[in-house]
Amino acid sequence: MKRLNAQVLPRLDATTRDLHTYAGQLRTAITTQLNASAAPAAAQQRRQPPPQIHSMTLRQVNDIIADPRNSFDTLAGAYARKYLLEHQDAHRRTGVGTIRNPASRDSVMRNMDCTTFVLRILKSAYMDKEMARLRDAGQVPPGREAQVKASVERQWVAVVNDARARTRDGRLTGTALIAELQERLDWGAVFWSPDPRNPMDGDTAVHTADYNDARRRGTYWGVSLLDSDKFVVDYRHTSRSVADDMTRLNQLSNLPFGVVAARRGEHMALIVNGYVYEVHVGMPATDYRTIEARPLRDWGWNSGVIAAPRSKLERALP
Numbered sequence: 202m203k204r205l206n207a208q209v210l211p212r213l214d215a216t217t218r219d220l221h222t223y224a225g226q227l228r229t230a231i232t233t234q235l236n237a238s239a240a241p242a243a244a245q246q247r248r249q250p251p252p253q254i255h256s257m258t259l260r261q262v263n264d265i266i267a268d269p270r271n272s273f274d275t276l277a278g279a280y281a282r283k284y285l286l287e288h289q290d291a292h293r294r295t296g297v298g299t300i301r302n303p304a305s306r307d308s309v310m311r312n313m314d315c316t317t318f319v320l321r322i323l324k325s326a327y328m329d330k331e332m333a334r335l336r337d338a339g340q341v342p343p344g345r346e347a348q349v350k351a352s353v354e355r356q357w358v359a360v361v362n363d364a365r366a367r368t369r370d371g372r373l374t375g376t377a378l379i380a381e382l383q384e385r386l387d388w389g390a391v392f393w394s395p396d397p398r399n400p401m402d403g404d405t406a407v408h409t410a411d412y413n414d415a416r417r418r419g420t421y422w423g424v425s426l427l428d429s430d431k432f433v434v435d436y437r438h439t440s441r442s443v444a445d446d447m448t449r450l451n452q453l454s455n456l457p458f459g460v461v462a463a464r465r466g467e468h469m470a471l472i473v474n475g476y477v478y479e480v481h482v483g484m485p486a487t488d489y490r491t492i493e494a495r496p497l498r499d500w501g502w503n504s505g506v507i508a509a510p511r512s513k514l515e516r517a518l519p
Contacts, residue, residue, distance in 0.1 A: 395439075
């Protein structure tokens, strides 16, 4: 028996070593194959065009909102589109939409103006993303959902309050809000104007002066700007004899969402795939156009800034 063991055991040891070696080689081959398969898929995902939210139906934007794994800007764009479509749908069915302006006297579901509209969309996307992050991190204990949500809401209120504190009178301006988003969430911004050298309203002291300052200093009323070659300008000249440059304007169709500040922050709105979404002052819920989306090219304001998450803005305006 001892003699048999002496002959068999070495062969068993050698076989075991061979099996271990083969298993290791197999694991390496499988891992290599999986990585090779994943690389093209990841590259394909990076090459996918940004979503054209402005063209989506209400069902499509609701599907986006239902999945907080979507990016912040995609969620925000979907919320903006949702508010517009719900108002229009309700107005077509009943003659009364879902949004009214505080300056009007009717009372319906959503009471907002241009500023509160922008804030509500930003807050909705911020809350969705932050709550999803906390859930994934295991930081939402069972039975504590409401408390955690209240804490996240206080964080957003702090963002808005700090933005107000940037102005002398505590009034929230579009530029102050964008500057705060830049500091907290790494947003980028670009100057825009249909014709900065010859603005349609003739106010060169504002639009031309701000354009020159933006190019020279790289800032716009407290907002840091990307390089001037990314500015969205000269797309609608006051003089018809001057050729329009649509390059940068057309590229905005690749931006799912952004915040627009006009005339030094006096007015604010949202931009979704090149369309400006805004709530109009003084219009009641019985007006179909209380909330409206129109191409930036046709928007009546003459200069300002467009801001969005930096990586998305740089990708849209290469």
